Amino acid sequence: MQTLSPAYYTNNLNSLMRTSPYKFTGPRSSARLSVHCISPSDAAQFPDGIGYSRADWQSSCAILSSKVVSSEQPNDKSYSSADHVTSVNGHKTSVENINLIQINAANSHNGQLAFPPQKPLSITDLSPAPMHSSELRVAYQGVPGAYSEATAVKAYPNCETIPCDQFEVAFQAVELWIADRAVLPVENSLGGSIHRNYDLLLSHRLHIVGEVQLPVHHCLLALPGVRKEYITRVISHPQALAQCEHTLTKLGLQASREAVDNTAGAAEYIATNNMRDTAAIASARAAELYGMQILADGIQDDSSNVTRFVMLAREPIIPRKDRPFKTSIVFANDKGTNVLFKVLSAFAFRNISLTKIESRPHRNSPIKLVDDANFGTTKHFDYMFYVDFKASMAELRAQNALAEVQEFTSFLRVFGSYPMDMTPW
Numbered sequence: 413m414q415t416l417s418p419a420y421y422t423n424n425l426n427s428l429m430r431t432s433p434y435k436f437t438g439p440r441s442s443a444r445l446s447v448h449c450i451s452p453s454d455a456a457q458f459p460d461g462i463g464y465s466r467a468d469w470q471s472s473c474a475i476l477s478s479k480v481v482s483s484e485q486p487n488d489k490s491y492s493s494a495d496h497v498t499s500v501n502g503h504k505t506s507v508e509n510i511n512l513i514q515i516n517a518a519n520s521h522n523g524q525l526a527f528p529p530q531k532p533l534s535i536t537d538l539s540p541a542p543m544h545s546s547e548l549r550v551a552y553q554g555v556p557g558a559y560s561e562a563t564a565v566k567a568y569p570n571c572e573t574i575p576c577d578q579f580e581v582a583f584q585a586v587e588l589w590i591a592d593r594a595v596l597p598v599e600n601s602l603g604g605s606i607h608r609n610y611d612l613l614l615s616h617r618l619h620i621v622g623e624v625q626l627p628v629h630h631c632l633l634a635l636p637g638v639r640k641e642y643i644t645r646v647i648s649h650p651q652a653l654a655q656c657e658h659t660l661t662k663l664g665l666q667a668s669r670e671a672v673d674n675t676a677g678a679a680e681y682i683a684t685n686n687m688r689d690t691a692a693i694a695s696a697r698a699a700e701l702y703g704m705q706i707l708a709d710g711i712q713d714d715s716s717n718v719t720r721f722v723m724l725a726r727e728p729i730i731p732r733k734d735r736p737f738k739t740s741i742v743f744a745n746d747k748g749t750n751v752l753f754k755v756l757s758a759f760a761f762r763n764i765s766l767t768k769i770e771s772r773p774h775r776n777s778p779i780k781l782v783d784d785a786n787f788g789t790t791k792h793f794d795y796m797f798y799v800d801f802k803a804s805m806a807e808l809r810a811q812n813a814l815a816e817v818q819e820f821t822s823f824l825r826v827f828g829s830y831p832m833d834m835t836p837w
């Protein structure tokens with residue numbers, strides 16, 4: 413096998429990650445699509461994990477995105493980083509044999525808005541003509557007043573926010589350099605994971621570079637002068653409807669519920685169409701922007717209702733060691749037994765705490781994988797496993813854990829390492 417230096421990875425990783433977010437790992441045989449490996453002397457340059465430079469980080473990405481070839485050491489359960497050999501669960505793994513497999517404010521009067529709301533970006537608006545501005549441009553799904561917009565501003569206080577009519581468009585805005593970041597809600601304290609958005613992470617090649625936990629405070633909005641008794645319909649984002657169901661019932665509303673794409677979009681729709689029999693669940697800011705009155709404030713069933721959003725970028729960030737980081741991964745396996753147990757052990761043996769673990773049936777939706785030659789193939793996995801753990805890829809223990817996870821799995825992708833949102837709520 414050809415031995416390549418970290419410089420190789422430094423020079424090539426960006427393009428590898430760009431061209432191939434999916435990693436194909438075929439059977440553990442010579443038919444495998446991997447060809448590169450890294451020498452022990454190269455690895456010895458990172459005795460305690462990696463340093464702070466982009467080059468170090470990229471080299472490290474390459475190491476951890478690599479495949480470990482194991483030699484059986486059934487009785488050896490020790491763990492050593494000094495010689496860059498890890499033995500966990502009876503599998504001795506050595507960087508010597510690592511194969512790199514390609515990783516991959518407005519008021520309205522009489523229902524008239526004082527100024528037209530910003531039109532969301534739609535699929536037809538997307539052309540690769542970047543606007544130049546010193547501000548960070550952050551794409552989000554929805555219209556001004558959406559919780560995603562509030563999240564963008566919380567994460568990047570001076571950013572320019574770009575509303576998009578679909579999540580898919582927000583992803584593409586970043587991919588086409590129209591935006592620098594996209595904001596994506598991924599889970600809620602009440603409703604759990606937002607699966608459709610996890611699917612988007614899989615089908616695109618963006619990296620998670622940040623997270624924000626946003627306390628979500630819902631209001632019931634109606635046109636000025638409309639009383640609660642007149643309301644026959646409540647419209648909002650499905651998550652918002654679900655988060656307020658009991659309170660709506662307690663308020664005595666005899667109203668049907670209808671799902672729309674976005675909370676603020678619901679408020680805007682009512683205002684634009686002067687709908688006096690319909691209320692929206694949205695933010696107080698949406699009420700202000702679209703000239704709505706707040707009929708009820710804080711209507712979420714759970715007072716500590718929090719939504720977790722992730723920030724996405726074209727490039728991964730360089731993890732630091734001076735603050736807590738999280739890493740998000742997804743993996744799948746189509747053979748072997750006790751895979752989940754083995755994977756979890758890889759983290760447990762290294763004292764790496766998990767903050768999320770979720771399995772998702774994926775039987776009917778094939779995953780597109782891309783090989784070294786950027787040749788796409790699709791593969792069915794019965795389940796995909798999503799894990800977040802408390803460590804960054806700058807840490808050797810995380811690199812080793814993932815090298816081991818790779819040994820047990822047929823598909824592994826690192827969505828990114830990013831600073832943990834430590835805000836207490």
Ligand SMILES: O=C(O)C(=O)Cc1ccccc1
Nearest residue numbers: 558559560649651652674675
């Ligand atoms: O519709 C919005 O405003 C969003 O940003 C999505 C959402 C909906 C409900 C709770 C949190 C985020």
